[in-house]
Amino acid sequence: MAHSTSAATQRIDEDWLRHHPLPQPGAGSDKESRGHVLVVGGSPQIPGAILLAATAALRAGAGKLVVATCEQVAPLLATALPEARVIALPQTADGALAVAGVDDLAELTGDIDALLVGPGMQHEATTVAFARRLLAATACPAVLDAYAMGAIPSASRPHTVVTPHAGEMAHLSGLSKDEVVQRPCEIATAAAEDWQATVVLKGAASWIAAPDHHAWLHVGGNAGLGVSGSGDVLAGGIVGLLARGLPPLHGSAWGVALHARAGELLAQRIGPLGYLAREIADALPQVMARYG
Template sequence: METPATPGHMVTLDAAALRGWPLPMPSPGGDKEERGHVLILGGSREMPGAVILAATAALRAGAGKLTVATGSSVAQLVAMAMPEARVIGLRETAEGGFRHEAVAELNPLADRVSAILVGPGMQDEAATAALVRSLLPRLNGTSVVLDACAMGIILNPDLDGEGAPFRFEQPVVLTPHAGEMAHLTGKAKQDIAAAPDATAHAAARDWNAVVALKGARTIISAPDGSQWQHEGGNVGLAISGSGDVLSGIIAGLAARGATLAQATCWGVALHARAGERLAERLGLLGYLARELPDEIPALMDSFARP
């Protein structure tokens, strides 16, 4: 069921809106294949935990199968932390990205995954942009979520023609906060914070992407002009690893069959409510990003009930 959002009309993502836009559910006898296969591509020597956070969140969001592709230097660590996952070790650049040959190693998975998340814990923006550029043509029919430095493909598109605008051939999800959006657009961070609706709308239209511009009030914009807003969560969510969890939730929901817009809207709402629940139990500050995914299954159930 698609949301009643229409271009030019802002939908508020409250409990009623989510209940009116239910997530795809597997059949009672469905197996893990029916719940989708998600691939998390990311991590580095300095930030191996990012893919662990994202991968955990994807499974907690209901994905049935999980593969993690990460740097060979940390692959064993990730495999031990994620016993549910198949883990592939990729050759790395000195700057913390993956070498171009990684595309060949991932090729066999291209037509077997339902959703792919690229970016958590990756550090070499130029190498990551080159990797994304090579992967995208192989991912027709796959839901794609780009986070962190994977969004840098917008600045490193390798297009013919100086100054040619960047546009994805097939829609993807992008999850920038105001600072990342400033980096991607060249606008001042304060200007983006002052006009998030217009900024997200223009980016979604120009880039052909579902854009979640994160903040205390998060704006989600689709390429057709549809927009959603979510207010909630708390300052405790502003912590290392929180964005990795959000992108993992979105990828997990997309693997289950949610549209890019639905996965993003539900992901934002579930992430915020998870922070609220943790604050109720532990206090406003000091809960950890690793604790957020555990809240997701019960929250999905609660939104599914009248």
Template sequence: MPTPALQPAGSGRLPRPRALTEALLSRWPLPDPGDHADKETRGHVLVVAGSHEMPGAALLAAIAALRAGAGKLTVAAPERVAQGLALAIPEARVMGLAETRGGGFAARDCDRLGPLAAQVSAVVLGPGMLDEARSVAFVRTMLPLFRESTVVLDAYAMSAVGDTPFDQPVVMTPHAGEMAHLTGLSKEAVLDDPLATVLAAAQRWGACVALKGSTTYIAQPDGSALRFAGGTPGLATSGSGDTLAGLIGGLAARGAPPLHACAWGVLLHARAGAALARDQGTLGYLARELSAQVPALIHALGRRSPGKNAARRG
């Protein structure tokens, strides 16, 4: 549900965002579990996503989380699509949850997920959800159960925002239209001043917020921000955002702090699109093809990171 219209906090000149580049990420190396780590060490990600109309959103987010390096995957999806997802993702444990009449997640079934809280490092919540109002009730019931996990909110799950900040690690991934819906601003106002909008949103909700677009802005509650202008037109395609949410969740499951997971996810997503554009052309590649590019990209970036050995020792 949209909250009352958001206004940028404070007055005067906005802070200048840092450029999100490979050089910056080299100072934020991803946690390296080492050569002898098992799947538990690499982190467990829970993807709660999908609907009978958009089961593919859960599939895209789940595969992306594994491609980002998470060691274990659990997918929770509406009952009528769970079996299909289990067959499509043999690497995952898949749970079928009760649905509302509108095809969303029923809050009464949150208790079934509670026992996973002690095991899960990160949660991706929202891709492909239906029935916004009842899905919000589900999300608000679920969040306290996973207070110790980094939670990536996408699509309708983001509508669980309120007037008070989250009291747990949260990453949000709205595009301009979703940000307008969440804040009460017009889409034009969001596009006219994306930096001010994302800074105000991050401060208001106490979350790391990535405002997606041809230029993506990432803001933190402390007023700091990143700017990334390296996307490609082909990324504007169905399922691309689901893939990004899964990448961020997988990186967070590995142990990356929310800002680092978000920044790495945004850059890897864009570089995967650029690789496909070189091979296939600027437009027409599919969101399902993005994730397969990611492991090699992480490997290449990691080799250039001066902090790799330090991350392994940590």
């Protein structure tokens, strides 16, 4: 499919990245200056998604990390991710995070610089209710992924990023997947305006749209990025960049660009297919170093 750009559209390419540099820590900076991230998600059946997202947030340069997950998963996650504080939240009988668990995060809501909700969470209705309640309790930039994106049409919350692929956008918008694939820029831009959020409509060509009608296009990466867990890494990378101070539109654009370039690096190192999502996260620092 050919992609054209309008007057209001920018292409996210090497020239764009050079003219919109990442913030660089000063000589005396510490973990506090690089931002405090809260990642909420996980379930007994999908415990790895939150591990991938949380790891990517740190790999993207965030300084402090708190992870909140269901009580069944928390001990395993604490062992797998020693860099994080891990909070065990109550879960329902079917493995979803209980909405009442938002209250257990009250002490953090004024202390975090960026929030990610959704990776690995099960049961859409419960996840949406949890995400809405948590968004209402926080004011920092937020990224919604997977089922948590269902909270955005009624959230009316500024500084929020949603990261759907075409199928998820179809579900959120009520359109068919074919419509989304055929009119990605128009649909992403309309959704961003309707939801007053930054929309990352991800794919081989990713459209990043802001509520002010700006639409940015990124084309790159490779087929190997289409692997289980890759979207969790992208969401984690974006929230890490938001914690470092990038606004939602720029943080989303950089997150997409770094994710794609990590895939390109791994294709050269390992092969075009078969590298793992965890390896995408691990490649982010090397890719960022090119632009330091």
